[in-house]
Amino acid sequence: MARLQILELPEGSGDERPPFILVVDQYVPRRYVQGIGQTAEPVDEFTGIAEQIGARAVLVFEETIDIPANEVTLTDATDGNVVRIRVEPDLTGFHEQVMDAVAKAQADARAAIR
Template identity: 60%
Template sequence: MARIQILELPEGSGDDRPPFVLVIDQCVPQRVALGIDVPFRDYWQDIAQQIGARGAIVTPETVDIPANELTLTHVQEAADGNIVRLRVEPDLDGFADKVMAEVAKTQAEMADSLRRDRL
């Protein structure tokens, strides 16, 4: 399943908001019919333009952007005056499987509901 990520770019002096690039990885290559009179439109570039991105990078490979990793750090002074640092890193193993299971469950419930409505 394709992943969508944001890659922030360095800000320029005239930027209203930080510039960014839309990164879509693990994406199945797009098929294009050649030889027809309809002009080719890259929908990923269209989406990037609509949301204000400078462009889109689309690849079937996996791209890990370190800046998108979430790490929480909490610093607290203990009662004895020592500094205590806690670092929390997310464990997202199996997250995609859980989401897909919920999607499948919801689709099955919707199909059952539609079947009941037809009767």
């Protein structure tokens, strides 16, 4: 399953919020069946995503990309040992939760129309 990471960029003087790049790794390209009258041009699933989410860019990789900036380094004050912590979300079951919420919203809309 593809992973999403945020790479924060240095702020400029005119930035309203910190700039960032969305990094998608472990991405598996999909194949699309073209319909009648459609050109055989490849479909880019990430077209326009950067503009929609306010990112400076979207970088997509099939390989695993680790961004060192997403790790937290802690130093123990008592013995000086360094500990690195990396937090990654567990999105297991997220797709099912979203689909359940969509189905409920559709059922509620149908009930409201009746």
